[in-house]
Amino acid sequence: MPPPPRWPPPYKAAISFTMDNLGEAQDMLKGTWAGPVGTHPAVTDQLPRMLALLDEHRVRATYFAEAWSLGVYPDAVQALARAGHEVAWHGFQHEVWGGLGEEQERESFERSWEAAEAQGVRYVGFRPPGGVVNERSWGLLRERGVEYVSPLGEFGMGREGVVVLPFEWRAVDAFWYMEKFGGIRKEYGEREILLSPGEFKGWLMREIDETVKTGGFMSILFHPFLQTSEEKFEVMKAVLKRISEDGEIWVAPCKEVAEWVKGHPEGF
Template identity: 30%
Template sequence: MTPPPADAAAGRWPDGARSAVALAFDVDGPTGDAMLSGAIWRKPGYFSLGAYGPYRALPRILDLLDDAGVPATFFTPAWVVETWPDACRAVVDRGHEMAHHGYRHERYWDLTPTQQADVIARSQKIFEDVLGTPAVGFRTPSGDWHPDTPRLLLDAGFTYSSSMRGDDRPYLHEIDGTPTSLVEIPGRWDLDDYASLAYTRNPDYPSGQDRIAGYELTLDNWTREFDGHHAEGLCMTTLFHPKVSGKPGRLLLLERLLAHMRDAGDVWFATCRDVAAWWTGQEAVQHA
């Protein structure tokens, strides 16, 4: 990875902000392993757990973001865009970003480069047909990717990824030792709501977990993560899921988290797309 621009590393973000926050939600719906194996079609209850996200929780989250005046990025499998087109169009109509997250939440490390390219092309066509434009952002489903994925993303016109874990600042991906224009906006499991709030049955997930974390503890963890990012002038993004944190009680956690971050007063709230565009501009200035 290339080193970060000096001014960004020091915390000088647009408009003099000390830190950046790129709120991000993975609108997985019922996609994932059970859909890929076909098991979900034999489990109506399991299907409904996922469908709750785009059907019921997503509108709630959009209202919350409107009230807070904060933009967000929604990484969404194209199958969800096909199945809930009106809900997904509402995301764009209300000023947020829709980004790529596979077609049915495929595991990219299991796919050949040709299979990955097919998933990307199919999904981009759906984005263009339903939302009016292809995605420029990518978050790998299931947390990893194939060594050829960055090259495929560049070939398909993507400008950024939010998939890897190795930093808490954006950076440029390298291919064969050469920096590219593909920006990475790292997300960490510390800010994944699954780690604290998700529990489903049949199958049990997360495996071995018998209860969810207390809400106050969860909020305390998230606010402390923000405080640390803000103190160092970093870029924080999230791996939240509407079907997990868009429920009534948990929405209040998000409301309090947003209030805490806004109270800091010098935070740049932006979509991942805008963070990537700004970072690319900073890199250009540094190497001019």
């Protein structure tokens, strides 16, 4: 007998298009936001363009949003839901997860779930800001009914029955576009200086091809606040066109990929 299909037939690979950081949550935490609350251009300007592109290519995405932002940008959250996108958890105010103490971590859970309930949001997935899941996080995630986590790491089943749908730094726009990632770029064998949208696009296209070849999973990550030029938007357009027109790629929000993995353990 042939082995069971790893992904829903006829697909050979799975890719989730994801977004992180909703508005000025992190800047408010750091005390660097100078504008009126609720007016961040990432939400008022860039996000509508991104949603239009997603709609044009019929791609449903996962937005990892800080819980603090849900009440500040309720219209954006509702627009995401109406368009069929998933709203997942990205901490309360983008606190670096790996640096939290036990009390701080529990407080983030509590405040985040209160904020989500107030806005009618049910969190199924979590991407820890900074990419690191603490040891105690697994039990807390399971207690809250979280089905998957998207950190740096390896794809598969994590602890407490939580699925791991990882990202890698080079699939993140910030890796290429932000100065503070110079050290990480060096670790990955790239130049420390800022890299171009064209270089990001080239790497993504090669990695998408490799993901199809190996039958793997890939999480692509764009931050709305970084889509500040037409050249950068062209990268997004090209990526969406590539993944949406390939009949071998299952393009789905993270929660649907996690559901499939949990329901078909024989394939993983």
